Amino acid sequence: MKITSAKVIDVRVPTSDNMLGSDPFHKAPDYSSAVLHLETDGGLRGVSVVFTVGAGTDWIGHGIQDLVTLIVGSTLEEFCEAPVKLYRRLNDHHQLRWLHDGVFRMACGAIINAMWDLWAKAEKKPLWKLLVDLEPEFVVGCIDWRNLKDALTPEEALKILEKAGEIKVDREEAMSKLGPKAYCTAGWLGLSDEAILATVRKLQEEGFDAFKVKVGLNSSEDVARLKFMREAIGNDQSLMVDANQFWGVGEAKEHVSNYGPFGLKWVEEPIARDDVLGYVELSESFKEESFQFACGEHAASPVIFKQLLKRRAVGYCQIDAVRVSGVNDVMAIILMAAKFGVPVCPHGGGIALCNMIQHYGMWDQIAVSGHSETQLVEYIDFLQDAVEQPVRMKDGHYVTPEAPGWGLEFREEFLRDHTFPGGKIWSSRPKEKCGVHFEFETD
Amino acid sequence: MKITSAKVIDVRVPTSDNMLGSDPFHKAPDYSSAVLHLETDGGLRGVSVVFTVGAGTDWIGHGIQDLVTLIVGSTLEEFCEAPVKLYRRLNDHHQLRWLHDGVFRMACGAIINAMWDLWAKAEKKPLWKLLVDLEPEFVVGCIDWRNLKDALTPEEALKILEKAGEIKVDREEAMSKLGPKAYCTAGWLGLSDEAILATVRKLQEEGFDAFKVKVGLNSSEDVARLKFMREAIGNDQSLMVDANQFWGVGEAKEHVSNYGPFGLKWVEEPIARDDVLGYVELSESFKEESFQFACGEHAASPVIFKQLLKRRAVGYCQIDAVRVSGVNDVMAIILMAAKFGVPVCPHGGGIALCNMIQHYGMWDQIAVSGHSETQLVEYIDFLQDAVEQPVRMKDGHYVTPEAPGWGLEFREEFLRDHTFPGGKIWSSRPKEKCGVHFEFETD
Numbered sequence: 001m002k003i004t005s006a007k008v009i010d011v012r013v014p015t016s017d018n019m020l021g022s023d024p025f026h027k028a029p030d031y032s033s034a035v036l037h038l039e040t041d042g043g044l045r046g047v048s049v050v051f052t053v054g055a056g057t058d059w060i061g062h063g064i065q066d067l068v069t070l071i072v073g074s075t076l077e078e079f080c081e082a083p084v085k086l087y088r089r090l091n092d093h094h095q096l097r098w099l100h101d102g103v104f105r106m107a108c109g110a111i112i113n114a115m116w117d118l119w120a121k122a123e124k125k126p127l128w129k130l131l132v133d134l135e136p137e138f139v140v141g142c143i144d145w146r147n148l149k150d151a152l153t154p155e156e157a158l159k160i161l162e163k164a165g166e167i168k169v170d171r172e173e174a175m176s177k178l179g180p181k182a183y184c185t186a187g188w189l190g191l192s193d194e195a196i197l198a199t200v201r202k203l204q205e206e207g208f209d210a211f212k213v214k215v216g217l218n219s220s221e222d223v224a225r226l227k228f229m230r231e232a233i234g235n236d237q238s239l240m241v242d243a244n245q246f247w248g249v250g251e252a253k254e255h256v257s258n259y260g261p262f263g264l265k266w267v268e269e270p271i272a273r274d275d276v277l278g279y280v281e282l283s284e285s286f287k288e289e290s291f292q293f294a295c296g297e298h299a300a301s302p303v304i305f306k307q308l309l310k311r312r313a314v315g316y317c318q319i320d321a322v323r324v325s326g327v328n329d330v331m332a333i334i335l336m337a338a339k340f341g342v343p344v345c346p347h348g349g350g351i352a353l354c355n356m357i358q359h360y361g362m363w364d365q366i367a368v369s370g371h372s373e374t375q376l377v378e379y380i381d382f383l384q385d386a387v388e389q390p391v392r393m394k395d396g397h398y399v400t401p402e403a404p405g406w407g408l409e410f411r412e413e414f415l416r417d418h419t420f421p422g423g424k425i426w427s428s429r430p431k432e433k434c435g436v437h438f439e440f441e442t443d
Numbered sequence: 444m445k446i447t448s449a450k451v452i453d454v455r456v457p458t459s460d461n462m463l464g465s466d467p468f469h470k471a472p473d474y475s476s477a478v479l480h481l482e483t484d485g486g487l488r489g490v491s492v493v494f495t496v497g498a499g500t501d502w503i504g505h506g507i508q509d510l511v512t513l514i515v516g517s518t519l520e521e522f523c524e525a526p527v528k529l530y531r532r533l534n535d536h537h538q539l540r541w542l543h544d545g546v547f548r549m550a551c552g553a554i555i556n557a558m559w560d561l562w563a564k565a566e567k568k569p570l571w572k573l574l575v576d577l578e579p580e581f582v583v584g585c586i587d588w589r590n591l592k593d594a595l596t597p598e599e600a601l602k603i604l605e606k607a608g609e610i611k612v613d614r615e616e617a618m619s620k621l622g623p624k625a626y627c628t629a630g631w632l633g634l635s636d637e638a639i640l641a642t643v644r645k646l647q648e649e650g651f652d653a654f655k656v657k658v659g660l661n662s663s664e665d666v667a668r669l670k671f672m673r674e675a676i677g678n679d680q681s682l683m684v685d686a687n688q689f690w691g692v693g694e695a696k697e698h699v700s701n702y703g704p705f706g707l708k709w710v711e712e713p714i715a716r717d718d719v720l721g722y723v724e725l726s727e728s729f730k731e732e733s734f735q736f737a738c739g740e741h742a743a744s745p746v747i748f749k750q751l752l753k754r755r756a757v758g759y760c761q762i763d764a765v766r767v768s769g770v771n772d773v774m775a776i777i778l779m780a781a782k783f784g785v786p787v788c789p790h791g792g793g794i795a796l797c798n799m800i801q802h803y804g805m806w807d808q809i810a811v812s813g814h815s816e817t818q819l820v821e822y823i824d825f826l827q828d829a830v831e832q833p834v835r836m837k838d839g840h841y842v843t844p845e846a847p848g849w850g851l852e853f854r855e856e857f858l859r860d861h862t863f864p865g866g867k868i869w870s871s872r873p874k875e876k877c878g879v880h881f882e883f884e885t886d
Contacts, residue, residue: 307718
């Protein structure tokens with residue numbers, strides 16, 4: 001099956017209108033995606049997204065457009081033979097690698113993820129099932145080990161997969177009935193306590209018992225919100241906080257030192273995404289507390305994950321589906337997390353991120369860590385109308401996905417209306433609320 | 444003075460034709476720059492570049508184009524009042540910051556650097572002189588301290604500047620006669636020993652006594668080259684090696700353990716750019732050796748520098764002029780290096796990078812560290828025909844730059860001929876040697 005053409009669609013949703021997704025840095029995000037469609041001569045379409053929060057989607061789209069010129073004309077079979085070849089061809093392009101992580105790695109990931117989507121569709125399997133059915137040796141061969149071996153060797157990875165393989169059939173059967181357990185982000189910073197509580201109550205009725213709120217701006221307000229939330233949900237349910245990198249190491253210590261009474265499960269992104277030694281320092285400073293630190297949605301490469309996991313500086317590993325270079329990178333991260341016993345709790349949200357991460361939760365819990373005792377997969381209950389197969393939830397769990405591939409088929413009407421800047425949602429919007437022109441006073 | 448328009452020019456030089464600049468990853472770089480011209484109503488033009496190695500220059504150009512829409516119409520005076528405001532406006536844009544380092548931070552840096560260029564030109568001063576003349580409080584106010592204070596506080600930075608200020612007049616006078624001491628990268632990986640030696644001999648005649656060679660592919664070949672080089676230059680001159688991130692931590696240890704006999708000054712980029720804990724491990728493993736580790740040209744943010752400096756995991760701090768967000772970020776890094784006593788040895792090369800870094804060498808050695816005892820500023824002796832004011836060297840030192848601003852005025856003919864893809868150098872070149880299509884088999 002040959003890739004015959006590629007299309008990148010810049011899709012943005014004006015979520016800032018009701019402050020969904022807001023945090024101290026991303027004050028008014030417009031949830032967006034660079035959507036990649038790889039067309040083939042085999043009647044199948046490979047789909048992936050790179051999630052963003054509005055402005056900049058075109059930057060990633062520009063990059064993807066450049067990279068796809070390399071794979072139009074190549075075949076799915078070439079990819080399936082050794083996915084690491086495409087991974088290296090893109091990530092180690094001898095000129096482009098100068099561009100580093102961020103836009104470049106995400107653009108590479110878009111292509112890799114679309115190829116995996118195509119493969120799963122060709123096999124008529126959801127992505128998780130394709131991954132679960134891969135031989136351990138093949139999985140190990142998908143990974144770029146160059147910078148990771150001091151934390152996990154290919155031999156160790158093989159053993160992890162083989163050990164999980166012993167109970168894989170049972171695990172798959174169990175998870176075919178009910179997918180990964182989920183948690184919800186309910187407390188967006190721009191919302192009132194009452195609005196958050198209303199969301200929480202609705203989610204509790206649906207079976208959720210783990211909730212995350214945003215913190216960061218004002219310590220006493222944050223503490224008041226945590227008290228409010230803990231009282232509202234009771235002591236048996238899980239409460240997490242997310243500071244979205246707003247603090248320096250010193251401020252993080254001050255803020256977090258007030259969190260003891262609230263029985264938190266984790267404190268997410270207290271500091272900058274690349275401050276590994278800061279995470280080491282925080283995790284040592286608060287090792288007596290009930291909570292642990294969590295991050296990953298902004299960890300820009302497997303090398304950052306490697307360091308955090310090897311030093312056990314994070315207690316929860318929050319992989320993202322589109323921040324790193326696709327399935328191949330995420331495989332490496334999940335395997336490293338398994339070695340160090342750190343639960344994989346993927347980052348969700350955005351446009352269709354939840355559709356993707358449910359597959360990683362499945363693969364981890366069936367074929368890598370091989371259990372579901374400690375993991376929580378993020379679920380955000382909006383923008384599911386974007387896709388033909390919305391994520392489905394049951395009793396606070398993901399319903400096991402059955403659609404082939406990632407299950408990322410967008411509704412044509414959604415794409416048309418939300419295309420930036422020409423779609424009807426955007427063409428009539430004032431310029432000062434569009435893309436780069438949508439500014440806030442910085443602190 | 445108002446910014447009236449902006450132009451981004453994608454300029455590439457087919458340096459791959461003679462393998463200049465080659466290393467294990469960047470096998471055939473085409474030295475390139477996204478050149479930014481900010482036009483004003485005051486008769487001055489603000490100029491900056493983002494250096495790349497070919498493909499991807501357009502990715503950065505796309506980003507700069509997006510960002511400049513924010514500053515066209517703004518004034519130089521607004522910028523000069525508090526440069527940190529523009530820094531935050533760009534880097535902390537509430538939607539764009541999702542794009543991280545790499546393309547995004549470099550594009551922000553392009554704009555910030557062009558504004559500093561404009562300011563220096565308005566003052567009729569070379570950039571270094573503008574920086575030297577700034578009040579310590581003003582310098583401290585230029586820096587985004589959010590993630591840095593655990594390594595260096597604003598108060599400590601102020602003291603460093605005030606202390607250096609006591610001898611600033613003398614230091615400036617000394618350095619007005621002869622600028623920063625330089626070293627040369629002579630041993631590109633694609634060249635023969637003989638070709639390298641010919642370059643070294645020529646450079647020695649010009650007064651240089653410090654040379655760097657590339658290593659990484661084959662340990663015994665590397666050792667043979669080091670032996671050859673050390674014998675060729677004698678024991679009194681400095682020899683450094685650069686592995687360009689080719690190794691994992693384990694391989695780095697193996698390779699580097701063979702380097703003892705050659706009296707190296709530093710081992711540059713043995714491992715991945717973001718492997719802070721790897722650098723910590725290497726620096727501890729080889730603490731008895733004469734050499735220290737060096738990196739920075741690919742350190743994507745001040746936070747990475749912070750960690751390496753705070754832990755003294757590098758012995759030389761190789762700032763780059765365009766990898767981070769411009770003058771403001773580099774100020775922070777140079778001040779952190781001063782606190783921890785790590786010599787600032789800027790990364791040169793590329794198109795016009797040397798024109799920029801000489802100013803940082805001047806500022807550091809006059810107004811921050813306040814001495815010239817341990818620093819070496821990289822010098823690469825090609826592509827100087829690109830600009831109207833080439834870097835000048837004397838007795839192995841930079842000649843103190845006198846042109847206003849960065850001294851980055853490109854020759855119009857050079858820009859016209861090298862514009863990608865339409866300039867005459869590129870329009871006739873085979874597609875498979877152009878941009879993203881110029882591929883190598885990856886290892």
